[in-house]
């Protein structure tokens with residue numbers, strides 16, 4: 001687990017952004033928050049403890065909110081650095097800083113197994129409309145795959161892809 | 176490496192009022208028994224100062240990235256368009272596109288190599304000479320080195336030929352000036 005801890009330490013801003021996103025989505029839906037850990041050396045590296053939201057839909061947004069927020073912010077921060085570094089082999093210190101921060105944030109986009117578990121509970125809860133169940137259930141599956149995939153560096157691969165490859169793909173499309 | 180999770184607290188079935196302040200009036204619609212004001216307060220849980228600070232820093236970097244992005248993006252697009260123009264042998268267009276990139280990233284070896292090659296094909300030999308100068312002493316990949324040396328050799332040969340032609344031209348001019356027919360007419 002030592003490389004895992006080192007990687008978590010090196011990418012701590014991503015964990016913080018991830019937990020802030022959970023917390024702000026709770027605030028948005030008026031869901032009581034009992035405890036927040038924004039970063040620690042441990043597993044999980046951060047968490048938000050909150051009451052069950054009123055609907056499975058709200059639960060889904062709280063669980064996958066960080067996925068969208070971290071992906072977007074990570075991509076936007078890394079993009080201006082990723083183009084010169086990959087294409088022109090001409091990156092300044094600032095470009096490398098942007099890439100580090102962007103990759104750090106994007107690689108913590110993945111929902112954790114805890115997020116997946118909380119979504120699964122919401123979907124299985126009594127009174128959840130069957131349409132929500134049908135829509136959310138596959139999502140839970142994908143999230144589980146992602147959370148388990150973190151073990152095989154899927155989160156890191158995703159982070160690097162979002163931060164480095166995406167901007168260059170965008171260039172190819174726009175050119 | 177779990178990034179972080181959002182845990183839920185189990186709901187209570189045996190609720191006798193707000194679980195935080197024991198007030199009897201709980202807010203309907205939730206599984207967890209809390210009064211309206213307690214829920215409001217807990218949902219609005221403030222972010223600690225150091226988290227606000229970190230978020231603000233990320234915001235500043237995001238702004239910086241926004242400012243830098245257009246220049247990087249247009250340079251990336253110009254490089255791509257340059258490649259396309261080069262492969263379809265529109266060398267003048269390729270020079271224009273690569274020069275856009277060089278303006279923004281003057282030290283980029285891959286771009287300078289491309290500019291060196293296409294400017295030679297486009298006949299813009301001053302650009303070729305200038306880029307060759309800038310490339311001098313740089314570490315190049317084998318492919319890059321092959322291309323650059325080919326251009327450099329051709330340019331040198333061309334310069335020698337031009338010098339030769341120039342000498343012939345000068346000799347011709349001198350002989351014309353000496354001969355009566357070559358004298359300038361008043």
Ligand SMILES: [Zn+2]
Pocket residue numbers: 018022063066110111112115178179180181
């Ligand atoms: Zn999470």
Ligand SMILES: [Zn+2]
Pocket residue numbers: 193194195196197198209210211212213214
């Ligand atoms: Zn209360």
